[in-house]
Each structure stands twice: as structure tokens, then as C-alpha cells.
Amino acid sequence: MRHPFYIPFGLLLLAGTGWVQYYGSGGTWSVSEVRDVPKTVRDNPGAYRSHYMGSSRYYGGK
Amino acid sequence: MSTKRGFCPSCGAPVEFRFAAAIQTVCPFCRSILIRTDVNWEKVGEAAELADHSLIQLGSEGKYDSRAFTVVGRIAYEWEQGGWNEWHIAFGDGRSGWLSDAQAEYAVTFHAAGGPAVPEAKEVYPGKRIAIGTLPLEVATVTRARYAGVEGDLPFEYWDKQEIVFADLRSGSNHFATIDYSEQPPMLFTGEFVEFASLRMTNLREAGSDLKQQPRALNCPNCGSSVELRAQGETLTAVCPQCLSLMDASSPIPKLLQKINTQRRVTPAIPLGSTGALDGVTYEVIGFQCRHITVEGAKYEWREFLLFNRDQGFRYLTEYDGHWNFCEPLKGIPESGNTVGRPSRNWKGTHFRHFQRAMAETNYVLGEFPWRVKVGERAEVNDFVAPPLSLSAEKSENETTWTLGRYITGAEIWKAFQLKERPPRAYGVYSNQPSPYKDSVWSIWTVALFFIFLLGASSVLAHVWMTKQEVFRQAYTYTPGTPGDASFVTSMFELKGRPSNVELDIETDALNNWVYFNLALINEQTGHGYDWGREVSYYSGVDSDGGWSEGSTNDSSRIGHVPAGRYYLRVEPESTPEPGQAGKPIRYTIRVRRDIPVNWPYVVAFFLLVLPPIVQTFRSLMFESKRWQESDYAPSGDD
Numbered sequence: 001m002r003h004p005f006y007i008p009f010g011l012l013l014l015a016g017t018g019w020v021q022y023y024g025s026g027g028t029w030s031v032s033e034v035r036d037v038p039k040t041v042r043d044n045p046g047a048y049r050s051h052y053m054g055s056s057r058y059y060g061g062k
Numbered sequence: 063m064s065t066k067r068g069f070c071p072s073c074g075a076p077v078e079f080r081f082a083a084a085i086q087t088v089c090p091f092c093r094s095i096l097i098r099t100d101v102n103w104e105k106v107g108e109a110a111e112l113a114d115h116s117l118i119q120l121g122s123e124g125k126y127d128s129r130a131f132t133v134v135g136r137i138a139y140e141w142e143q144g145g146w147n148e149w150h151i152a153f154g155d156g157r158s159g160w161l162s163d164a165q166a167e168y169a170v171t172f173h174a175a176g177g178p179a180v181p182e183a184k185e186v187y188p189g190k191r192i193a194i195g196t197l198p199l200e201v202a203t204v205t206r207a208r209y210a211g212v213e214g215d216l217p218f219e220y221w222d223k224q225e226i227v228f229a230d231l232r233s234g235s236n237h238f239a240t241i242d243y244s245e246q247p248p249m250l251f252t253g254e255f256v257e258f259a260s261l262r263m264t265n266l267r268e269a270g271s272d273l274k275q276q277p278r279a280l281n282c283p284n285c286g287s288s289v290e291l292r293a294q295g296e297t298l299t300a301v302c303p304q305c306l307s308l309m310d311a312s313s314p315i316p317k318l319l320q321k322i323n324t325q326r327r328v329t330p331a332i333p334l335g336s337t338g339a340l341d342g343v344t345y346e347v348i349g350f351q352c353r354h355i356t357v358e359g360a361k362y363e364w365r366e367f368l369l370f371n372r373d374q375g376f377r378y379l380t381e382y383d384g385h386w387n388f389c390e391p392l393k394g395i396p397e398s399g400n401t402v403g404r405p406s407r408n409w410k411g412t413h414f415r416h417f418q419r420a421m422a423e424t425n426y427v428l429g430e431f432p433w434r435v436k437v438g439e440r441a442e443v444n445d446f447v448a449p450p451l452s453l454s455a456e457k458s459e460n461e462t463t464w465t466l467g468r469y470i471t472g473a474e475i476w477k478a479f480q481l482k483e484r485p486p487r488a489y490g491v492y493s494n495q496p497s498p499y500k501d502s503v504w505s506i507w508t509v510a511l512f513f514i515f516l517l518g519a520s521s522v523l524a525h526v527w528m529t530k531q532e533v534f535r536q537a538y539t540y541t542p543g544t545p546g547d548a549s550f551v552t553s554m555f556e557l558k559g560r561p562s563n564v565e566l567d568i569e570t571d572a573l574n575n576w577v578y579f580n581l582a583l584i585n586e587q588t589g590h591g592y593d594w595g596r597e598v599s600y601y602s603g604v605d606s607d608g609g610w611s612e613g614s615t616n617d618s619s620r621i622g623h624v625p626a627g628r629y630y631l632r633v634e635p636e637s638t639p640e641p642g643q644a645g646k647p648i649r650y651t652i653r654v655r656r657d658i659p660v661n662w663p664y665v666v667a668f669f670l671l672v673l674p675p676i677v678q679t680f681r682s683l684m685f686e687s688k689r690w691q692e693s694d695y696a697p698s699g700d701d
Contacts, residue, residue: 022562041584050634
């Protein structure tokens, strides 16, 4: 094989790209996954404590 | 072919003329030179005994252009670089030509009687271009030869010559011409180079008899040491291995040519006398020389090994810094190229670029040579390259010789000559060293382009195939500063199919305001959730610099790999009323879409795909840069 590393590398990239696309890529980095969210959230959404720790809160204005 | 018989007027011996139209012959018994008169033969002189360095002899037969010929006569010449024979060959149709035999290089020519005018002897010099008819030729050698003798039948009188000037002309192919300035007007002979084997000659001087016997030994005229000869019959100069003196080896009693006063001793990497097969031909190493050029005060020395094969003639192996070339002297002259600003040459369809011009000086010799080698001898060398090939033109006062070199690894040579240990390591990049990247650069780019095509195709396919299905859309209103809990949950929506991404878009009418959304996407069945936060803010206005705006009224976020199921959103907007906006509601719409194609994996894959070809191209360019750094065309700033 002329390029014993590059061809497998390229195939791997193509496969990886296809996999990422097929199973849905995110893109929003600061997402926290939470397990066992209580069913009471629907009845009392105010009691839910977000596990999201990030903050992109903008205090802008020129 | 008809023959004639007669008797020698000198000794009375019967003389047989192989060539019926002979004007001159030599009596084989008394060596009288006989000239045909009206009806008789007249003795005009006596022919000297000729040294027999050739396989060819009177009576040898062969074929040229499918026509049989017989060797009927011979004129022998000597010059400072050796000697050669012009064999007179007679064909069955009464025509005759000449077969020249010089250091195992053969050419067949015919007298172009009444042919085109040729320049005077004083007007010819190596490199001069002369057109013979429509054939462009170039003067390769101007030879001042000494008439050494004659033998057999000749088509003209040729016996009272002394010094004769010859101009040898060659072309870009196999054409060859000689101008003989011994007559007025000069005689022009035109023809071509031939391979000895193609002549299919028979009745030769018993190939392998006297010429291929064991090497003859000479005694050094300086120190008396024994000097072994390996290319007997071809060797003109031999070197004493003890005192390094150079001697004339063409005569039985060698004459001292040059006495060398040096303590330096160089051991050739391939010992003299070694034999090895290159390109299927077995060669013997018979000579060795060290030569150097001086560039800006720095001396660059290389080594040359002279190889000999009785049928193929001479070849060279050159070595510099562990880089080797297998070189073959060319019979033709490569044509000048048309590269602007840089000389170039073309040889058999290959374009060679000029690399370097330098004065080469021989500083050490060992073994034997078929020419008058001399320590201190200088020649202008012009090198042209087309890796892995090179062309080298070596120009002296009267001669330009061309050599075609092919890069060869030390390992190949060591294997061919069955040498022990390992070849010296090669340093740097040599002028005609083939680039290890040249072919791989093109092929890796070809593969890369193929992958990029596949990548593009899969991107198009993804955008067409992925559903981009909207699963939820709802408009809301939020008034900052309103007391109480602002959080709420949406109605349920269904995410179907394979795990895929979910995109959440928020569109607001916020102006000079901000809203921060605490978001949670929760699977109603499994309790699995995703928490994140997004801010939408948009400010605009006018100041001394003019109108300005920052931020956006919309936002989009995406969560990857979300399994199918029934989901709802928990949304908690928060904000503080901006001055002057208390009680003003902000309207916003939340939209959830499923299975959205994304571009970033393609962008990342594209850059990763082109990275190796770019690296390979860079390495290739660096290799070429190193190659040309040693040339006359080094990039500015380099030596």
C-alpha cells in the first residue's frame, strides 16, 4: 500500500464524521446530563434545582 | 565481393586485394605500402608494425544495415589521449565505409564525397554547431592526431601523413560525423554510432585469446615496482601503487609520465580488481581517482571508480558524501534546452536543468586509465540534473565529453561487488538524488482529494437525508421584575427514531435588554435530563461614532445524541428590568427541532485530511531546497 497510514486515517475520519452525523452532534458544550429527575418537576417546576453550572450571562451593552 | 591478386614489387610475394577498387594496400609479408598505378603496383614506403589493441582484424566480417561487410584495411592514429583505428570495410556491392574503433566505442561512417561544405580547421572548436545538410551537429572533439600506420586495402592513398586535424561531430541522437583536415578540401565522413554486438562480427582476433589473458605486469620506471594491468590493450596510463608515479602503459617499456610527490594514501572503498554486476553486466574496477572543485575557498572532493568490461567498454562509479552514481559516457551530445535564465539540456526525452559549473581538478589517481590521466589536470564541468539522472559535460581545450549518471545507493553497489561491512552513510541531499517525497506527494494529494470528495458527498447526503423535524413550537411572554416564580414546563413532545441531536431555538423581541434562560430537557419516562443555560441579549443605539448594535435577539443551542422518548422542557427565564423598561414584557418563541445536520465534523475532517498532504508537500519542498542549496542557483542568502 502506498500510504499505509494515511488511507486508514482518512477512512477513519470519514467513518467518524458519518458516525457523529448519524447519531447527532451537539455543539453546545456546557450541557449537564442529569439522571432521575423527579416526576414532581412537572407539578412544581420552581422546585427544580438546575445542575447546570456554567454561566454565559451577558452583562453587556456598549 | 570480388578480389584481385598480384605480386609485391618489393618482395615478389603474392598479394591479394580484398577490395577490388583499392588504391593502396600493404604487402602482408614485407609491409611495403603499395599504390596502384595504371596497371602495376608501386612501392611508396613501408608500414610500421601496428599495435593490436582491437578485437577487429583484417578479414573480420560483419553486418551493418543488413548488409554484409568485410574488414579490408585500416588506418591507425594516435593522439595525446590514446589511439584509435579506422577500419576500412567493404560491402558486397562494391561500396566501402569506415568502422572506427576507439576505446570500445564504435561508429560506421561513409565518405560524403561532394557533400556539404565544411568550415576550415581553424574555425572549429568544441561546442561549435555545424549543420550537415539538415542534420544539426555539434563539435565534440578537435583532435590533433598522429598518423600511426596503415594496413590492408584503402580506397585512396594514405601513407605520407604526419599530424592530422580531425573534428568529431555528434548530435542529440546517434549521428556521428568526422571531418578529416588532412586533405584539401577536407573530407567529410558521416554515419552513426553502433553497438559492437549489433555488427555481429565474426573472424575477430579470437575474442578472449591474447587480449583476455591474465593481466600483464609492467615495471614502474620510477621505483621498479611491479604494476599490474587489467584492461590490457586499452590502458594508456597506469599508476604505480607504490610511488604513485604515472606511466605510459601503451608500450612494453613504460615511460614515466608524472612523478607524484605526496604522502597521501587513499584506500578506494571498492578495491581495484573487484568485479561486480551492474545492469546485468560484469565490470572490473581498474582505476580510481579523487577529484575536487573549489567553491568560495571550500574544497569539495569526490571519488571516481573506473569500471571496465571488454564488450561494453568503460563506465564510472562516482561517490560524494556517501552518494553514488553509475555513469555511462554518452556517444551523442544532449540538445540545448530553452529554459529561460538557466541552461538546460535534453537527452532522449528527459529535460535536465543546469545545476553547477565548476573547475574540477584531479588530485589523486590509482590503477589504470584508457586516457592520459594526470594529477593536477583541470577541466570545466557542467552538471545538469533530472533526478535520478544527471548529465555531466566535461570540457577541456579540445574536447567535450558527456556522461549520463544514474543515482544508485551504496547498498546496491556493496551487493553488486560483494563488499564486506556497510557502505558509508549518505549525508545531505545530492544533486540528482531522487526525492523520496516526489511521487508520494502527488499520490497523497490524489487520495486526499478523493477523501474530500467523499466527505463533500456525505455532507450533501446528510443535509438531504436528515429530517430536521420540528417537534415543538410555542410562544411565551416574560415580564422582568414580576414577583414570583417564572419557571414553567412545556407540554410533552415526542422525539422519534435513533438517538440524534435536538436543536432549541429561541426568538425574542428583546431590545436593549437581556433574558437568561435556564433550560432543562427532561425525558418524562426515564427521568433523564439535560440542563443548560442560554442568554439572549440585544442592545443598539446611537452615539458619537454613529449607530451601533451588539448581540442578537435570537439564540440556538444543540444537544447531541438524545435518545427517542417523550420529553418536555423546563424553562426559567430571568432578567432585570432595564431603566425605562419596567413592566415591559418580552415576547419569545421556543422551537425544538430533531435530527439536524451539522457542519463542524466536516470542517474538522477536512483540515485533518489535508494536514498530512500539506506536511508531505512541505517536506518535499524542503528536500528540493536542500538539493538546490548546493547549486549555482541556491536561494538568495544560501551558499
